[in-house]
Structures are given as C-alpha cells and as structure tokens.
Amino acid sequence: MRIKTLAVSSAAGGRHRGGRDAARCYYHHWLKQKPYFSCGIDRFGSHRHYKLRRLFRQLHHATQQCVQDKQPFLVVEGDHSSAIGTWSGVMDGLGPEKTLGLIWIDAHMDANTFHSSPTGNVHGMPVAALLGSNDARLQNLYPGQCHLDPKNLILIGLRSYEPGEKSLLDSLGIEYYTSDALKTKGALDATLKQAVSRLKKRCDQIGMSIDMDAMDPRDAPAVATPVAQGIRGKDLVSAIRNALKNITLCGLEVSEYVPEIDSDQRTVRLMSQLIKAVYPSSENRFLGSCNSGIKSIS
Numbered sequence: 213m214r215i216k217t218l219a220v221s222s223a224a225g226g227r228h229r230g231g232r233d234a235a236r237c238y239y240h241h242w243l244k245q246k247p248y249f250s251c252g253i254d255r256f257g258s259h260r261h262y263k264l265r266r267l268f269r270q271l272h273h274a275t276q277q278c279v280q281d282k283q284p285f286l287v288v289e290g291d292h293s294s295a296i297g298t299w300s301g302v303m304d305g306l307g308p309e310k311t312l313g314l315i316w317i318d319a320h321m322d323a324n325t326f327h328s329s330p331t332g333n334v335h336g337m338p339v340a341a342l343l344g345s346n347d348a349r350l351q352n353l354y355p356g357q358c359h360l361d362p363k364n365l366i367l368i369g370l371r372s373y374e375p376g377e378k379s380l381l382d383s384l385g386i387e388y389y390t391s392d393a394l395k396t397k398g399a400l401d402a403t404l405k406q407a408v409s410r411l412k413k414r415c416d417q418i419g420m421s422i423d424m425d426a427m428d429p430r431d432a433p434a435v436a437t438p439v440a441q442g443i444r445g446k447d448l449v450s451a452i453r454n455a456l457k458n459i460t461l462c463g464l465e466v467s468e469y470v471p472e473i474d475s476d477q478r479t480v481r482l483m484s485q486l487i488k489a490v491y492p493s494s495e496n497r498f499l500g501s502c503n504s505g506i507k508s509i510s
C-alpha cells in the first residue's frame with residue numbers, strides 16, 4: 213500500500229512559530245524525501261485568518277481527493293488548526309451518505325471558539341469547527357460542507373481545558389477520556405481498542421489525529437503547549453499497534469511538533485514510531501519527491 217504524504221508548513225494557527233518547520237524536518241530526517249504536497253504560511257502578521265482560510269481550503273481539496281481515490285494519507289502539520297482542512301476534506305470526500313469516525317488524541321479539547329478562547333489561536337478550535345459550532349467567525353474559516361457527528365468523535369488523553377470546552381463536549385454527549393483515567397495498567401490499550409471497534413461498527417472510515425502534546429513531556433518535550441502528566445510515548449505506540457491490527461485508517465494526522473526545541477530528537481523519533489504503528493506494513497511506501505505545484509502562501 214502506498215501512503216500519500218501531505219506536508220503543511222504552517223504554524224499560523226498556533227503560538228509557536230517554530231512549528232512551521234515540523235513537516236520539512238520530519239520528511240528530511242525520517243523519510244529522506246520531499247513531501248508530496250506542501251502548502252505553507254511562512255510569516256505571522258497581517259491577514260492571518262485570510263491565509264489560514266486559503267490553507268484549509270487547499271488541504272481540504274487534497275484529503276477529499278485522497279478519500280475519493282481510496283488513498284490512505286499522512287498529514288504532518290505545524291499546528292492543529294490544520295485539522296479543520298484535513299477532516300472537512302475527508303468528510304466531503306466521503307459524501308453525506310457515508311460517515312467518518314475520528315479518534316482525537318490530545319492533551320487539550322481543542323473545542324474553543326472565538327467567543328470562548330482566551331488567546332484567539334485557531335489551534336485551540338478545530339474540534340469546535342469540525343462539529344459545526346455556531347461561531348460565525350470560525351465557520352467562515354471552514355472549507356467544507358459536511359460536519360462531524362458528535363457520536364463519531366472520541367477524544368483520548370485530555371488534561372487541560374477550559375470549562376466552556378467541557379460543557380460543549382458534554383452537551384453534545386461526546387465520549388472522551390482524560391489521561392488520569394488511562395493511568396492504570398492496560399487502560400489505554402483497552403480504551404483505544406474499544407474506541408476503534410465502536411467506530412468501526414457505525415462508521416464507513418476511521419481517521420486519527422494525534423497532537424504530540426498528548427504525550428508526557430518526558431517523551432515528547434518539543435511541542436508548542438506541553439502539559440505534564442500525559443500518556444507515555446511507548447504505551448501509545450503499542451496501544452495503536454494493537455488497536456489497528458485489522459484495520460487501515462483512511463488517514464493519519466500528526467500535529468504540534470516544534471523541531472527547533474527538539475535538541476535530542478526525542479520527539480521526532482516518537483513521532484516516527486507513532487506513524488509506523490499506524491502504517492506498519494513493510495509494503496507501505498510513502499509517496500514523495502513530487503511537487504503538487506501549489507505555492508506557499510507567505
């Protein structure tokens with residue numbers, strides 16, 4: 213199986229601009245090839261939302277195409293706001309008749325809106341956007357037609373969130389697991405296995421979005437917003453391997469890695485193990501060395 217790789221060199225939705233180099237760094241050091249597709253925002257500054265909107269639209273187009281071609285993909289992106297483009301594209305690719313189940317592994321709920329966010333950073337809002345929150349400013353950034361059904365979203369690893377985010381998820385009856393609930397031996401393994409089998413029963417495709425800050429900072433220190441007491445890296449690698457034994461995801465997204473503070477490459481190494489746990493087959497080839505012709509937005 214070939215995996216299409218999509219590199220997003222933008223951190224404009226986050227708070228650490230170093231994240232824009234995440235994709236380039238990952239592909240250079242670990243895949244030894246150029247990414248298939250990249251679109252990026254090099255600078256902060258004016259028109260940030262206008263540029264993000266364009267970026268999400270490009271990414272939406274790319275993942276929509278992947279799904280229509282039944283082509284599994286890997287997105288490596290700077291900040292987690294890009295998930296708005298990734299998964300809206302998948303849902304539109306599936307069309308209104310088919311459903312996406314999404315496993316969201318993160319320290320944060322990412323369910324703020326422009327009304328509730330203390331910072332205004334869009335990387336804290338993708339879950340709210342995908343669910344179709346009624347924040348007009350946020351929906352203005354949303355490139356897709358379809359939204360995520362709350363019962364098809366499961367969040368894992370949470371430990372830092374605002375009360376407004378929790379009440380949004382609770383009001384929609386969304387299933388989530390805090391990292392505290394996963395501390396006992398075997399709990400993470402069982403939870404992930406159960407999440408996959410539940411989504412498999414009711415959804416046509418399953419995707420996974422991994423925010424590197426879900427992991428404990430001892431294992432993944434090079435992230436934009438580290439939070440102590442996270443899931444241990446090796447536990448997540450083995451839980452993913454077990455849970456996905458008989459299933460191929462439609463796509464995987466990895467987010468929030470900041471290479472410039474990854475002095476011992478601990479975080480990128482873990483990122484690579486997580487990607488291999490999702491796409492383990494030695495037959496897998498990551499498509500690369502090809503330019504889509506889409507220019508960086510800067």
Ligand SMILES: [Mn+2]
Nearest residue numbers: 292318322423
């Ligand atoms: Mn996140």
